[in-house]
Amino acid sequence: MDPHALAILNLLLATPMVATLALLGTTRLRTCARVLGVQGLAIGLLPWLMSDEHPTLRIAALMVGNILLKAVVFPWILLRVSRDVEVRRDPGGFVGSGMAVSLGVLCLGISAWIGRTVGASLPAHPQGVYVVAFFVILAGLLLIIVRRRAVMQVMGYLTLENGIYLFGSCAVLDVPFLLELGVLLDVFAAVFVMGAALRQIHLELRSDDAAQLSELSG
Amino acid sequence: MLVAPLICGAACMLLQRPEVIVRVLAIFTTAFLGAAILLAMQVFDYPEVLLSSDHSLRVDGFAVFHILALAFTYFGSSLFGVAYFHHEIAAGRFAAAMARRYALLWLGGLSAMFLVLVANNLGLMWVGMESTTIVTAFLITVRRGSAPIEAMWKYLIICSVGIAFAFMGTLLCAAAVPGTGAGETLLWTHVMESRANLNPQLMKVAFVFLIVGYGTKAGLAPMHTWMPDVYSQAPAPVSAMSSGFMLNASLYCVLRYLPVVEATSPGFGSHLMIGFGLTSVLVAATFISFQRDAMRMLAYCSVEHLGIICIGYGLGPLGAFAALLHTLHHTLAKSLAFISVGRLGQVYGTHDMGRIRGAIDAHPVYGSALLASVLALIGVAPFAIFISEFQTVRAMVAQSQWAVMVFSLIGLSIIFISMLRHVIGMVFGKRPEEVDVVEPHVGGRLLSFMFLGTLLLLGVWLPPPLLRAIETAARVVGGQP
Numbered sequence: 001m002d003p004h005a006l007a008i009l010n011l012l013l014a015t016p017m018v019a020t021l022a023l024l025g026t027t028r029l030r031t032c033a034r035v036l037g038v039q040g041l042a043i044g045l046l047p048w049l050m051s052d053e054h055p056t057l058r059i060a061a062l063m064v065g066n067i068l069l070k071a072v073v074f075p076w077i078l079l080r081v082s083r084d085v086e087v088r089r090d091p092g093g094f095v096g097s098g099m100a101v102s103l104g105v106l107c108l109g110i111s112a113w114i115g116r117t118v119g120a121s122l123p124a125h126p127q128g129v130y131v132v133a134f135f136v137i138l139a140g141l142l143l144i145i146v147r148r149r150a151v152m153q154v155m156g157y158l159t160l161e162n163g164i165y166l167f168g169s170c171a172v173l174d175v176p177f178l179l180e181l182g183v184l185l186d187v188f189a190a191v192f193v194m195g196a197a198l199r200q201i202h203l204e205l206r207s208d209d210a211a212q213l214s215e216l217s218g
Numbered sequence: 219m220l221v222a223p224l225i226c227g228a229a230c231m232l233l234q235r236p237e238v239i240v241r242v243l244a245i246f247t248t249a250f251l252g253a254a255i256l257l258a259m260q261v262f263d264y265p266e267v268l269l270s271s272d273h274s275l276r277v278d279g280f281a282v283f284h285i286l287a288l289a290f291t292y293f294g295s296s297l298f299g300v301a302y303f304h305h306e307i308a309a310g311r312f313a314a315a316m317a318r319r320y321a322l323l324w325l326g327g328l329s330a331m332f333l334v335l336v337a338n339n340l341g342l343m344w345v346g347m348e349s350t351t352i353v354t355a356f357l358i359t360v361r362r363g364s365a366p367i368e369a370m371w372k373y374l375i376i377c378s379v380g381i382a383f384a385f386m387g388t389l390l391c392a393a394a395v396p397g398t399g400a401g402e403t404l405l406w407t408h409v410m411e412s413r414a415n416l417n418p419q420l421m422k423v424a425f426v427f428l429i430v431g432y433g434t435k436a437g438l439a440p441m442h443t444w445m446p447d448v449y450s451q452a453p454a455p456v457s458a459m460s461s462g463f464m465l466n467a468s469l470y471c472v473l474r475y476l477p478v479v480e481a482t483s484p485g486f487g488s489h490l491m492i493g494f495g496l497t498s499v500l501v502a503a504t505f506i507s508f509q510r511d512a513m514r515m516l517a518y519c520s521v522e523h524l525g526i527i528c529i530g531y532g533l534g535p536l537g538a539f540a541a542l543l544h545t546l547h548h549t550l551a552k553s554l555a556f557i558s559v560g561r562l563g564q565v566y567g568t569h570d571m572g573r574i575r576g577a578i579d580a581h582p583v584y585g586s587a588l589l590a591s592v593l594a595l596i597g598v599a600p601f602a603i604f605i606s607e608f609q610t611v612r613a614m615v616a617q618s619q620w621a622v623m624v625f626s627l628i629g630l631s632i633i634f635i636s637m638l639r640h641v642i643g644m645v646f647g648k649r650p651e652e653v654d655v656v657e658p659h660v661g662g663r664l665l666s667f668m669f670l671g672t673l674l675l676l677g678v679w680l681p682p683p684l685l686r687a688i689e690t691a692a693r694v695v696g697g698q699p
Contacts, residue, residue, distance in 0.1 A: 014339070027580075075622050081233075091511060118390075118420070118570050119424060121393075121394075121417050121419050121420050122393055123393075137386070144375065144379065150371065153375055157375065157378055159378065159381070160379065160382050161382060162384050164382055164385055164389070167386065167389060168385075168386075168389040171390070171392075171393040172388060172389050172392040172403070174533060180339070182342070182345045182375050183341070183344075183345065183385070185350070186345055186348045186349065189338060189352050190348065190351075190352055192376055193356075193374065194378075196356075197355065197356075197367075197370060197371055197374055200359065200367055200370075201371060204362075204367045204593050205364055205367070206361070213364075213367075213368040213371055213372070215365050215368055216365055216368055216369060216372075216446075216447040216450065216451070
């Protein structure tokens, strides 16, 4: 790989990590949606850049579709939903932003260990790719757990999906086109349904505070 | 059978009267059951039936056993839906728009679950399972109010995360398979043929993700937390369908991988199955004892039975046979239990077990059906569950799993006492004066008789074709051709 491509690759590898940490530390939902878009763009470009072969037309179309969904459509849906349910900030649930970022750094350490252990048995790529993928997955889970707003939990789910996409596109070389398309459509449908669910929660409770969803227990 | 439910669901969107819509669902699912029986007869004659030329869709003995359970559960739940929604319509709680949405989602769920069962491509199987989550989420919110919304949101988030984990497991499994470049990596038949050459480390990690991921949707403890909330808030036919079959469909996905991981790392998969199974039985035993809501009690009872099934699958061929038998028996008994509690809930206006008293007096058919179904669920002879639980214990003895046996029996004993105590109070207490006696409908009698009769019959006699189907399915789980 030539030095320019390597520099771009390193920059792209760092982008999802920084974006994910920013998601953990930001309370403004508008900013979070944009950061999610940046994360989606970087993760969509990474497998393309790491591939040694020129992608066929249909693979290229799938990648462009993937980037459009993750960098443009999903953030746009979430921005619209947060505007409709009149929510601007997520004050955080069990932990504040600072603690969330600290936990994120801890996740990074765990991911470094998992990424190196599992990555040793996977197709050769810069080992950092697997570390980044596992970090994004763990941080997505963390976002779902520590945030109060249901919109932020959807962002956590998308972050988790982004991590899995990055892992899959590097680790598995032989996945049929139609299947990738099916998975992408499924994720799109899931986000669409979650958006509809958020509107229903807002209509019923006049809020999207997940902490208020505590009537059922035991 | 894959597309027909969607066509019927779309056709229901043109209907105007909710009573007609629920009847159409009952008629369609009856026809679907007939088609499932025809498909099963074909598979009994041949070891497998290919449904697509690229081998993505295929039916074998294991799949057809579950297809029959799926068709029967949908058939029973849809028939009950006619009576259940008749009362909801009369009470003004089930309008035409809601009925159309319900029909589309109900049949969409059927189509998605059928896809799970016929998918030979493990990725396609995942797509089917993810679709069931998306499609069935809004079936929970047929009733208005904050509690159903809360249940739906928990279901959507917890199961979506679980299914995402299952996708990670699927990818790891694909990475463990030596690729041919022909897009065969994710074909289950190809994975089975390549078992000897798989990367054992990756397969182990993959199986952990798969059991946690699909196990979340199957309601295995400790990932079961969505289940009591959903079953207590969803309409009774939805709870009956979900507990009767959707949980089995998720476990079916895990079981497709069990022979693969057992071939690469013997004992790894079965120990995990036993571990999650035992945890589920013990968690259910803890929570059932202090439940107040009948639907939540039945939800924890599902956690228990899925646990028993998991333990069975972890105990070798004898255990797998018992687990398959238990799957069938649990499907029948649990569907009837949800149907009974659902109807009694309409009569009493609550699912609170403290306020449901004298059920056998208020509604003789569903009161008796509740008693009989709970007796079946706690493993009283001569109901069929007694036989499958006995077979599971035999498998534990055969495998010298003494600790598992002791802890399982402790859990089952606690559940036996707790559920019996709850149900005796509900069925035989004094009926509140404000609750009128309901004249049983002939449809209700027939439905209860169908489920109970089958449970009793299976307790004393296993028809030879069914025995052959279970043996074939057990061989597939055991990794034999």
